[in-house]
Amino acid sequence: MDMLAGKIKTTSQNLDSAMNPTDMLDRQIRLTARDVTVHYGTKQALHGISIDIPDRAVTAFIGPSGCGKSTFLRCINRMNDTIEGAKVGGTIKLDGEDIYSPDLDVVELRARIGMVFQKPNPFPKSIYDNVAYGPRIHGLARNKSDLDEIVVSSLRKAGLFEEVKDRLQEPGTGLSGGQQQRLCIARAIAVGPEVILMDEPCSALDPIATAVIEELIDELRENYTIVIVTHSMQQAARVSQRTAFFHLGHLIEQGPTEDIFTNPVNKQTQDYIMGRIG
Amino acid sequence: MNALIVAGVLLVLLGVSYQTGWSKSRNLATANGVKVHSRPQYHGSYSAIWTMIPALVILLLWAWFGGGIARDYAVSQIPQDTLLALDQAGLNNALNRINALASGYGVAGDVAPWEQAAGSAVRSFNFLTFAGMLVLAVVAGGAGLVYARSRITARLRARNTVERVISLLLLACSGVAILTTVGIVASLVTEAFRFFTFINPIDFFFGTVWAPNNAGGANHGQYGLLPLLTGTLMITAIAMLVAVPVGLMAAIYLSQYAPRGFRAVVKPFIEILAGIPTIVFGFFALVTVGPFLRDFGNAIGLNINATSALTAGIVMGIMIIPFVSSLSDDILNQVPRSLRDGAYGLGATQSETIRNVLLPAALPGIVGAFLLAVSRAVGETMIVVLAAGNSPILRGNPFEPVSTITVSIVNQLTGDTDFTGPQSLVGFALGLTLFVVTLCLNIFALYIVRRFREQYE
Amino acid sequence: MATDIASPASRSASSERTRAIRAGLVRRHATEQIFRGLGIAAIAVALGFVAILFIDVFRKGIPAFVQSNVHLSVFFDPELIDVDPAPARDQFPSDAEYTAASLKWQRSVALLNWNTIVEASLRKAAPEAGDMTAREILSIPETDARHEIREMFVANPSLLGQTVDVDVLASANAQNWIKGNIDRSLGDKQQQLSAPARALIDTFVENGTISNGFAWSILTNVDSRSAPASAGLLGAFVGTLWMMLIVVVLAVPIGVAAAIYLEEFAPKSRLTDLIEVNINNLAAVPSIVFGLLGAAVFINWFHLPISAPLVGGLVLTLLTLPTIIIATRGALLGVSPALRQAALGMGASKTQMVFHHVLPVTFPSILTATILGVAHALGETAPLLLIGMKAFVASVPATPLDQAAALPVQIYLWQGNENRNFFEPRTAAAIMVLLGVMILLNGAAIYLRSRLEKRA
């Protein structure tokens, strides 16, 4: 089947859900979520989330604190498996493949869907070993020079190489906050994921470091599917092509970023964007 | 009986004085309608303090010196010529008989007339001094009470005084901990020093033969520490080989893998292991583990002694498992979740996350825990006393009996010596060595663990 | 069915990567399983040891709770008991003279050979034992049978000429034979009892002269060397009780007070830092060092009595103090600042805040810490050995100044007894008692904590 067929198929799927029918996805769909619910113990954190996430674009999740953005993000690479008492319902498909199916290997899934966290969390290892960690455990490098190449190119892509090329053997925890976050991005890229999830990647950084990361995200968009959670409306507007607004565990509205920001359909979205809630 | 009377009198004093202060304060408040600085309870406590302290001081003085005075008096009641004929033991025996007669119990054998007389004299003396002391205490307390009552006015800051006394008491209590350390250091150092007047420290610390001559006499024997030290180290090493892998893996499983319910059930059971007295482990080692190891050795053609470094080490390792596992559990839980998430996010399996990220991050803390466990093993006594075989010979075979520092302390200090010869004094030199070694380990370990905590705060 | 919709170029790159990842997956999951298995194994080892230890001790100890009694009908034969009538109070002018006469009479009673009476009763029970020597026959009852019978007589001199049914303990060797603690197939040389004595015991067991019952003697008797079968834990138990009383009376108030001072009142100064470091280290000082402290300070310098629960209690107090201080400080630290501020805001002084508001909240934790501290002190052995508590004591200490044993020390002493066949089970039984007390204490701690926390 050719590319066009795929596109038509996925778009037509969209029409059955409570989505904005005018929102024509002009890119291929990598991820589709249908009716995703999450319970933490008895507490329901997400209610029937359905969304499509396009390839080679940045999708931003916004919403007030505690509305479930991180929770949904963690569903996408099954990080919720590591939380005791978390139960996920509904389906999420990556390229049409159900990621919660029992025959899917979560290790392989996470190699395909990388994640960058709110607080930079470099391992207590050298810069080199931080980046090399993923390729090593997954056996992606046949030899040392392979590995060197992966590390260098990942650091390059993350825009960090020039700054650290002389101290690759020094501990990653010795870098500045912004550098650490780029190191974490390099670490995620080194595995060669298809999707990168970022949970408030800039919230611990100063404006300059934030600008560097935003630029980086914009470059990465060329090759990756990126989902980013952010509290900054400006950031969402700057880096994302699509935006989804969450509130109290519900997905309220989603669409092209421009539409959401200039012309929100939902009143809650409007209020949030105007800074009236959250 | 006497103690009960004293306690009763003190209680009465306490009640009366508190009540006096309390009601005076009440009267002040109701009679004049003025604002009284402190509440009645404080005035009560204030007068109680002023009453009890003088009374207690007198009673304590009596407790301290009364015995000696009573003894002197009893001695003075023995006729001079009889007294001269008595040696120390005879004198004690005579005093015992007199006291027995005085307290109204009969004594075996014929009672000499002077004994009878002395008995009744001591009886009345005891009664008089006891009554006198009690009266004196009550009078002193009463004087304090009168003074305190006269001081109680609306303006008296009784609360402040009472609170100061309380905080002084509290301070004194925390001083007990310091005093304990001072006591330990002082007793170990002075007695060890006395030991070193008999034995050259070099012969002690670097001697390779442990052969005290416990019979006494001019030849004191040899007191080389090294055989004991190697025994201690060998057993400690074996214990660590058992405790660290098992304890650490158990902690990892419980904190990372186990479902909540499993953890809730298993943890208390492992804690039971921590609560079992070491003498019980010693017995277990001696009657069960030792013979089992010996038979096992026979079966595979190894010559293992039933009591050996191996037996003691293995059982000590078992004893330390809960210690290691609870410390490691604490430390693993201190490693921030974000590090683990980072590894999971890259697609690491759980064991890869634990081995490559969690453990390296927790390493300093785990080293600290390890050192604390070593210090525990080095100072452990009953298991080695029962199961190590008590053979203070320098050798390196763990299947043979050994001896340790703690075993030798127990052997040399039988409790009824008066610490005059090196035979018993060496216990303190060994104790000092043990104390210094464990202290260094502890200080270092606590330092590492604290640094580790701060790192992730 | 997966539909790969990525662009052809990236598809080949990513599928190559996927293949590489998949290739390693089997091995990695296997490692994962092994690692997890190691964790389970470690837990199994730890729990297995708890189980083995308990099973082992119980298996060894439970038989010791059964004792063999010999039922005798004792004839207080006037020919053998050849003494003057017991003195009566009204024959004497004063108490002292009566006591003296009475003691004299008791001595004359004690000088009699009561074994002849025991022997006669045994022979009566076993006519077939005609040619056995007195020694052989007397090896069946425990050696204290004669004391028991004598004391019956002293207490009631009118028994003279009467026949009374008396139960006496079978001797340790006889009990070993009956319970099979000794290999029955061993030759005469290795047996402790002669062949006729063993045969007689079997006859006695068959005809019911010897029967088994619960061994109250373990709980109600004091230690004994001459009559091992009657050795019991009462003296050690009371000794331990005295020590625990001292620990509770001293360590708890002092410990809690010290913790309150350090946590609530102490200014941040060099001194308090020192106290703090000091307490942490004290908690990790080996217990035997506290024994040395007790021996040097309490016994050698202060001349307190040796082997006395007083000294033991003091040593154990110092030993538990750091634990109680640390636990109490932890509890105080856990009290929310809001509560403190609320109390201070109401105009309470610091002392009032601590004693009226903070302490009551922490009471459950302090109580638990105390009980656990006491439970720990209960099992301490090494320091007690150094202050002379390994002496043999066959009496119940009436005051903390009397000589006494302690439960763990009794275990130590019994495990070293030469009559292993008999004392190994007895030691295990003593351990069961000790563990029972400890589990009771721990259970109480858990129960109280949960109850008090619910109420709070």
Ligand SMILES: Nc1ncnc2c1ncn2[C@@H]1O[C@H](COP(=O)(O)OP(=O)(O)OP(=O)(O)O)[C@@H](O)[C@H]1O
């Ligand atoms: N591990 C957990 N256990 C229980 N409840 C949780 C857990 N993690 C999140 N929650 C709850 O789920 C809800 C959604 O949390 P989530 O972290 O997804 O919010 P968020 O949108 O990411 O908020 P923020 O912007 O503050 O990061 C919240 O109410 C939170 O309390």
Ligand SMILES: [Mg+2]
């Ligand atoms: Mg979040």
